[in-house]
Amino acid sequence: MKHTLLFSFVFMGCVALLASCGGSVKSVEIIGTDVNFHLRERPNHSRAEEGRLFVSEKGSVTPRYYIKGDTSFFSGRDFLVDYISPGIDLSLEAGDSAFGTKETFALPLPHTPESWETTVRLPITMERLLQWFRIGAGKAPAYSSFLLRGVGSADPTEHLLVVRFPDFEKETSQRWEASLYPTCRVDTGGAEPGQWNLEFYIGQDGSSLYRHELELDYRFDATLEMPGQAVIRIFRNEGEFRADYTITLRPGEHELFFLPDFPLSGDLRIELEGEKGLTPQALRINRRALWTDSRWSPMPADMGEVLDRSASTWRRSDFELYSWNLFPQLLIFDYRDYAVQSAMLKRLAFFVEKKGSAGELLPNEALEKRHGWNAHDYRSEDLARFFTEAQRQKFPLNDEEYMLRDILEENNIIAPDEAGGWKGVDGGFLSLSRESSDRLRYLFLVHEGYHGLFFSSKPFRDRVFSYWDTLSTEEQDFWRIFLDWKRYNVLEDNYLLVNEFMAYLMQQDRSRVDSYFFNHTIPTLIAAKPEERERLELFVSQHPDHFRRSAAAIESAAFETAGVLAGNLFDTRRVERE
Numbered sequence: 001m002k003h004t005l006l007f008s009f010v011f012m013g014c015v016a017l018l019a020s021c022g023g024s025v026k027s028v029e030i031i032g033t034d035v036n037f038h039l040r041e042r043p044n045h046s047r048a049e050e051g052r053l054f055v056s057e058k059g060s061v062t063p064r065y066y067i068k069g070d071t072s073f074f075s076g077r078d079f080l081v082d083y084i085s086p087g088i089d090l091s092l093e094a095g096d097s098a099f100g101t102k103e104t105f106a107l108p109l110p111h112t113p114e115s116w117e118t119t120v121r122l123p124i125t126m127e128r129l130l131q132w133f134r135i136g137a138g139k140a141p142a143y144s145s146f147l148l149r150g151v152g153s154a155d156p157t158e159h160l161l162v163v164r165f166p167d168f169e170k171e172t173s174q175r176w177e178a179s180l181y182p183t184c185r186v187d188t189g190g191a192e193p194g195q196w197n198l199e200f201y202i203g204q205d206g207s208s209l210y211r212h213e214l215e216l217d218y219r220f221d222a223t224l225e226m227p228g229q230a231v232i233r234i235f236r237n238e239g240e241f242r243a244d245y246t247i248t249l250r251p252g253e254h255e256l257f258f259l260p261d262f263p264l265s266g267d268l269r270i271e272l273e274g275e276k277g278l279t280p281q282a283l284r285i286n287r288r289a290l291w292t293d294s295r296w297s298p299m300p301a302d303m304g305e306v307l308d309r310s311a312s313t314w315r316r317s318d319f320e321l322y323s324w325n326l327f328p329q330l331l332i333f334d335y336r337d338y339a340v341q342s343a344m345l346k347r348l349a350f351f352v353e354k355k356g357s358a359g360e361l362l363p364n365e366a367l368e369k370r371h372g373w374n375a376h377d378y379r380s381e382d383l384a385r386f387f388t389e390a391q392r393q394k395f396p397l398n399d400e401e402y403m404l405r406d407i408l409e410e411n412n413i414i415a416p417d418e419a420g421g422w423k424g425v426d427g428g429f430l431s432l433s434r435e436s437s438d439r440l441r442y443l444f445l446v447h448e449g450y451h452g453l454f455f456s457s458k459p460f461r462d463r464v465f466s467y468w469d470t471l472s473t474e475e476q477d478f479w480r481i482f483l484d485w486k487r488y489n490v491l492e493d494n495y496l497l498v499n500e501f502m503a504y505l506m507q508q509d510r511s512r513v514d515s516y517f518f519n520h521t522i523p524t525l526i527a528a529k530p531e532e533r534e535r536l537e538l539f540v541s542q543h544p545d546h547f548r549r550s551a552a553a554i555e556s557a558a559f560e561t562a563g564v565l566a567g568n569l570f571d572t573r574r575v576e577r578e
Helices: 126-133 303-308 338-352 380-393 399-410 438-456 458-470 473-485 494-506 510-528 530-542 546-562
Strands: 002-004 027-031 036-042 054-056 059-061 064-068 078-083 089-096 101-107 120-125 143-151 159-164 177-179 185-187 195-202 210-220 228-236 240-249 252-258 266-274 278-289 299-301 319-324 330-335 376-379 414-416 422-424 428-433 572-574
Touching: 210 228, 210 266, 240 252, 252 299, 266 278, 299 303, 303 330, 303 438, 303 572, 330 338, 330 438, 338 376, 338 380, 338 399, 338 428, 376 380, 376 438, 380 399, 380 414, 380 422, 380 428, 399 414, 428 438, 438 458, 438 494, 438 546, 458 494, 458 546, 473 494, 473 510, 473 530, 494 546, 510 530, 510 546
Parallel strands: 299 319, 330 428
Antiparallel strands: 002 185, 027 036, 036 064, 054 059, 059 143, 064 143, 078 120, 089 101, 089 143, 159 177, 159 278, 185 195, 195 266, 210 252, 210 278, 228 240, 228 266, 240 572, 319 330, 376 428, 414 422
């Protein structure tokens, strides 16, 4: 079944919705169930400009679109307007070119969208507008026009393309709803169950200041107690392959983001293939600026995209800032090197977590001789404590630390309090460096990501604490010895103790946890702390199943609360083709 998707409306019986930005062509054929007709645009615009709102003397307007054909098609039908841009009031101007008549209707908004992610759907009764499209009897071609007006200051160009997938069964007839360029085509002909093929054209943006990002929204109904799998492929220009991603499907509704190393423009085909239970809900092409503004807006991303994304796409040369798609209140800093990371986070590490210095603000001279972390994680409460103590002491921080404070305030992780300091609001952040090897970056991001899950999910955190309380004294003591040796302040901070216990178990696949501890960690620990040999060997002999049993219990809690497994927090991974 094929549908030709076009500029602005969803007519029941043929599918076409309005976005506040997009493109069009000089002539667009709409294929309905019982009628064909065309749209013509006046004045014509380039593909990069067509379908957007433009500022004119009369406000922000689209071009006029003339409908040529049998306008009786509209009789008794409704259409929908999908309104995405915030801060704009809409009106519809319709007329009859044959008689020179014109009239304007206001489109009342049920509410004003608060963000680019919000869509307002406006049902409009076609009976009210029939007279505007009726030309009268006669053999002359019938032309009618409409004009969409936007009144407001918001820039309605953020979403360049949206394909919406309503719920449907693959075995039955399908209806696709889309907010697209008119030249976009959705082709499902011949697709097997679980496969979706999308073909469309995206005009060149005309600016070197933006890149296009692909966003996939989906729902996955898991039949087993494990994530599902899918593949998405992107082709350009008559079948030229450009990118291939594997997708880990988490139960529930999720958003995924892809920023390929090539422009998302021209003729594109996207193939999505997934297992039973996958329902794609929307596919978007979003425009992203290539610089950071004063608001320090993070890029939404899956952790796999953080690992795979080229530094050439960064908006700054020293670091990129992301928000985790599973927990958007968690930021992720990816730093160019350890030097930049240390300038921003080293003092914070010694203040929050380091044994022997927790609660102290060390001067730069003392920090120079000490090693921080290669990767970091911090919750909002500890970040607020750090900046409040620096304010109380009037302690001189680095410029990078003041920058960090601005970023955290702007993203509502900390906020000023009435006493002149800061309070924790929500979330926190994770960090890693491009100076680490690929293997270590993978390991660090999983380890720190599980700390982020611990910060963000109270049900998961409660499950971990409950399991910790079931452990014997010998089992808990092992972790105190091990983490104290790692220079964590765990003898005084029980929250940190349990958090690190969880993360070290979850940083690798559960099948490798025994090997990590029995073959590597414990022998190294005994060599470093021979005075603890007897206690450590007693622990090993009495609790040989401790690591795999504990990892299984915590992994179960992680999957039931967040849909994730040990050793894998990556929803997407780019596949390199030879």
